[in-house]
Amino acid sequence: MLRQLLNPMSVTAVKTGSNDFALEFVRWRRKPRWLPVAKSKVFRVPERKKQTEEERIELMRLHNQYKTQLRSVRQYLREEVIRHQETSTADHIVLTPEQEEAEFQRCLEVNAEWNAKIAGEREVRLAKERDEKVAYVQERLEAGKLREEERRERADERIRFEIEQSKTFVTRANLDEAIEAALANPVDHNFAIDLAGNLYRGRGTQSLNN
Amino acid sequence: MSLSPASGIGRFYKHSAKIIRFVRLGCTNRPFYHIVVMERRKNQHQPVIEQVGSYDPMPNENNERLVALNTERIRFWLGKGAHMSEPAAELLGISGLLPVHPRTYMTAWRNRKAAAEAAALAEAEGSQKAAETA
Numbered sequence: 538m539l540r541q542l543l544n545p546m547s548v549t550a551v552k553t554g555s556n557d558f559a560l561e562f563v564r565w566r567r568k569p570r571w572l573p574v575a576k577s578k579v580f581r582v583p584e585r586k587k588q589t590e591e592e593r594i595e596l597m598r599l600h601n602q603y604k605t606q607l608r609s610v611r612q613y614l615r616e617e618v619i620r621h622q623e624t625s626t627a628d629h630i631v632l633t634p635e636q637e638e639a640e641f642q643r644c645l646e647v648n649a650e651w652n653a654k655i656a657g658e659r660e661v662r663l664a665k666e667r668d669e670k671v672a673y674v675q676e677r678l679e680a681g682k683l684r685e686e687e688r689r690e691r692a693d694e695r696i697r698f699e700i701e702q703s704k705t706f707v708t709r710a711n712l713d714e715a716i717e718a719a720l721a722n723p724v725d726h727n728f729a730i731d732l733a734g735n736l737y738r739g740r741g742t743q744s745l746n747n
Numbered sequence: 748m749s750l751s752p753a754s755g756i757g758r759f760y761k762h763s764a765k766i767i768r769f770v771r772l773g774c775t776n777r778p779f780y781h782i783v784v785m786e787r788r789k790n791q792h793q794p795v796i797e798q799v800g801s802y803d804p805m806p807n808e809n810n811e812r813l814v815a816l817n818t819e820r821i822r823f824w825l826g827k828g829a830h831m832s833e834p835a836a837e838l839l840g841i842s843g844l845l846p847v848h849p850r851t852y853m854t855a856w857r858n859r860k861a862a863a864e865a866a867a868l869a870e871a872e873g874s875q876k877a878a879e880t881a
Contacts, residue, residue: 592853599849606846611825618826 757794759786767799767824767839768832778804782816782835784824799824802838818844 632640707715729737750772751757759765764787771791773779782800785793800816807813821844825831831839833850840847 596849596853599852603846603849610845611828614822614826615828616826618823621823 751792751794753781753783753795753798755783755795755797757785757789757796759796764788765796765824765827765829766832767821767829767835769802769834770795780804782838784820784829787830797824814838814842816842816844 725739727738727740731737765784766787767782767784768791769780770783771778771780780802781795781798782802783795784797784799785791785795797820798817799820800814802815803813805812816839821839833848836845837848837851839845840851
């Protein structure tokens with residue numbers, strides 16, 4: 538059974554349903570491999586392309602000629618590739634030691650020149666940055682000084698105000714006098730208001746207004 | 748399936764068989780071909796080693812079918828021993844780089860023969876009609 542399955546002829550015959558009489562190609566694009574040949578196509582014999590004898594002979598002659606010509610062209614191209622590989626310097630550089638040294642010196646000169654140019658530019662830039670920094674620090678210092686002065690001014694003002702106020706403070710010395718003065722002049726904060734919005738301060742005692 | 752770039756990222760063994768052949772791009776009913784070098788055993792839509800030309804088989808408004816070939820690289824690869832597919836060999840033969848392929852001659856004489864037969868048929872029909880009307 539296995540042998541029979543592995544036999545390629547029988548396998549194709551089973552899968553495509555073809556016979557050896559008409560060669561049947563696997564049409565896996567259009568229908569699954571396991572479907573048999575359509576009933577209408579079972580006995581169809583594909584027509585062979587006809588080739589006349591003179592055409593065959595002519596083609597053979599042309600093919601022989603073509604193969605000969607192509608062989609010589611190929612040989613020429615092969616030699617060309619080898620020649621090109623030998624003479625080409627595309628993938629490597631050929632220089633004498635003197636040339637290499639000169640090239641190196643030239644590179645050094647170019648590099649030094651460039652470095653000098655960059656150094657000049659850097660000097661200018663750094664000097665400018667330094668000046669800017671100095672100016673900035675100076676400005677901040679002055680602003681700080683001004684701020685300090687203002688603060689001192691405000692503090693002095695406050696001190697003067699407190700000293701002024703301290704003349705009327707109630708101390709242990711004049712405590713009795715202050716109590717007597719308060720008792721002598723009672724102050725009433727009550728008031729009444731009428732519909733017109735007039736205020737009537739006091740309730741019978743001395744009010745704040747009078 | 749994503750397209751592999753034409754710039755040539757295909758990997759290949761040094762001594763494997765290379766081939767110059769077409770890769771069919773374009774879409775349904777609109778073929779367009781890249782002429783590429785790739786390993787012979789590979790599927791046409793695998794990454795290529797190098798693209799050496801393009802071929803537009805549909806005639807444009809001036810009835811031209813445009814082909815571009817990088818002959819320098821084609822010479823290089825042929826010198827390296829690359830094979831050619833038959834259509835590619837035909838195209839290179841017509842372009843003048845290689846000898847003309849026999850299949851080109853065959854197609855030409857078959858076309859000539861078909862044209863001659865069609866002309867004879869038309870002539871015969873014309874004479875028959877003339878005889879009927881007379």
